[in-house]
Amino acid sequence: MPNSETTWSLDRRLAGDTVVIGELALSQALVMNDANYPWLILVPRVVGAVEIFDLDDQDQTDLMNETALLAGVLKDVTRCDKINVAAIGNVVAQLHVHIVARRQGDPAWPKPVWGAAPATPYAQAALDRFIASIRAEVAFG
Amino acid sequence: MPNSETTWSLDRRLAGDTVVIGELALSQALVMNDANYPWLILVPRVVGAVEIFDLDDQDQTDLMNETALLAGVLKDVTRCDKINVAAIGNVVAQLHVHIVARRQGDPAWPKPVWGAAPATPYAQAALDRFIASIRAEVAFG
Numbered sequence: 010m011p012n013s014e015t016t017w018s019l020d021r022r023l024a025g026d027t028v029v030i031g032e033l034a035l036s037q038a039l040v041m042n043d044a045n046y047p048w049l050i051l052v053p054r055v056v057g058a059v060e061i062f063d064l065d066d067q068d069q070t071d072l073m074n075e076t077a078l079l080a081g082v083l084k085d086v087t088r089c090d091k092i093n094v095a096a097i098g099n100v101v102a103q104l105h106v107h108i109v110a111r112r113q114g115d116p117a118w119p120k121p122v123w124g125a126a127p128a129t130p131y132a133q134a135a136l137d138r139f140i141a142s143i144r145a146e147v148a149f150g
Numbered sequence: 151m152p153n154s155e156t157t158w159s160l161d162r163r164l165a166g167d168t169v170v171i172g173e174l175a176l177s178q179a180l181v182m183n184d185a186n187y188p189w190l191i192l193v194p195r196v197v198g199a200v201e202i203f204d205l206d207d208q209d210q211t212d213l214m215n216e217t218a219l220l221a222g223v224l225k226d227v228t229r230c231d232k233i234n235v236a237a238i239g240n241v242v243a244q245l246h247v248h249i250v251a252r253r254q255g256d257p258a259w260p261k262p263v264w265g266a267a268p269a270t271p272y273a274q275a276a277l278d279r280f281i282a283s284i285r286a287e288v289a290f291g
Contacts, residue, residue: 059232060221060222060225060232060233061214061217061218061221061233061235062218062219062221062222062225064218066215069214069215069218070211070214072214073202073210073211073213073214074207074210076202077202077203077205077210078203080201080202080203081201081203084201084203091200091201091238091239091240091243092201092202093236093237093238093239093240094202094236094237094238095234095235095236095237095238095262096234096235096236097232097234097235097236097262098232098234099232099234099252099259099260099261099262100260102232111240118240119240119241120240120264120265121236121238121240121262121264121265123261123262124261124262
């Protein structure tokens with residue numbers, strides 16, 4: 010019978026803060042529901058992975074490819090000043106990679122976004138537009 | 151004649167905050183001179199690279215390999231609770247990857263380290279010991 014140790018599932022706290030936008034070869038791609046910054050998250054569908062060195066070499070390569078892909082798309086779509094990429098996981102241990110579009114003058118600039126400002130949920134139409142703009146550029150499975 | 155556009159050199163602000171510990175295939179490895187957290191930085195020796203998607207595919211793979219290598223060594227050496235990995239670059243644009251050993255109860259836990267506490271320079275003996283512990287586990291060029 011499947012359980013948390015044999016079947017991958019998205020951490021509940023990540024699920025509560027995000028919307029799924031699609032599946033890549035290794036990872037599930039999410040949008041953080043925070044209109045302060047265009048913010049994607051990649052979560053490798055690997056049971057028990059916490060640190061990047063928990064992934065085997067091929068999965069590490071896939072994670073880098075998927076991170077670079079989404080980072081480039083996010084930069085193109087938002088025309089932001091800088092992309093921030095991070096795997097932190099001090100609160101939610103499940104390995105996940107933040108990919109955040111940063112702009113001079115955004116609520117945290119130039120500091121990192123984590124803990125800087127309370128999340129501001131998107132209006133539905135704005136969220137739909139943002140997700141559509143990403144989906145237009147990425148071949149999700 | 152070499153100049154800043156054709157020859158790689160370490161950003162001056164990074165150089166001022168760190169000590170070089172060695173060279174890997176792609177990156178220069180640094181120790182942040184902040185005794186609050188065991189903290190390494192990888193800087194790919196690629197002129198003009200700012201975002202990870204500025205690297206070609208092979209360099210992206212090398213950067214992932216080197217990041218995972220140092221992250222694993224840092225975890226082993228420090229027996230920390232979590233490794234934080236990030237490429238932020240809002241202040242220093244030169245592409246660099248932070249690899250930070252985090253422990254419950256450290257000065258920023260569970261928040262990220264950037265901007266959390268003023269850097270506390272190492273005593274020389276402690277810095278030497280930390281660098282030696284990393285060099286003992288990594289084949290630097």
